[in-house]
Amino acid sequence: MIKKYWKDFISLIYPNVCYNCDVALVEGEERICLRCFRDFPLTQYHQMDPNPLIQMTSGNLKVKGAFCFMKFNKDGIAQKLLHELKYKNNAPIGLLxxxxxxxxIKEEIEKAKIDAIIPVPLHKSKQRKRGYNQSEVIARGLNKITGIKVINDAMIRTKNVSTQTKKGKVGRWQNVDSLYKIEKNKDIKGKRVLLLDDVITTGATIGTAAEVLAESEVAEIYLGCIASGK
Structure with a gap:
């Protein structure tokens, strides 16, 4: 509680403070101070063989690569930033x-010749409540740097499932069974697509979405996320 009051007090004096360490930001820093930015727990999963994220997708043969930005640690920087995005209506942090x-991952996605980014969709009721799909916001940030087209309507979420956080691995896969369907096949036929989510834990959600995409006429699938607890 004292820490919360202290943070609120600091924010009054220095409106622009680092989301991770509360230090006042200087010119050229945005949302995160340079020191914390340098300390991001980067995964480098895309340089590993086998890739830990590909191992989560049940042997989907169309999945050719996977990229994860940071490791998700309890009370770590990834958790703090994604909490801002998902629960505090802070869409700008998602763009960043x-x-x-x-x-x-710019060099890697250029080599993969990815044609389109497909954000993992939210159920329409949850998106209305939140105001946006956090994965779509992140995708727009990717688009700003890479120019790769974002396709929001290629896939829809067919049901609003219960939370995944307290389920075991088998329970998570059962919970997302028949969760997605392809809406506009013509937009993704023959394309190399990056399927993007905010967080990957067991891989059940994005794995299910990848299976649905694999049954369509996409050429290749790549997985992407901001953080993973793997």
């Missing part, structure tokens, strides 16, 4: 996360 992520 997308831009930072794009710069981190």
């Amino acid at each position: 996360l997308g831009e930072w992520f794009a710069n981190y």
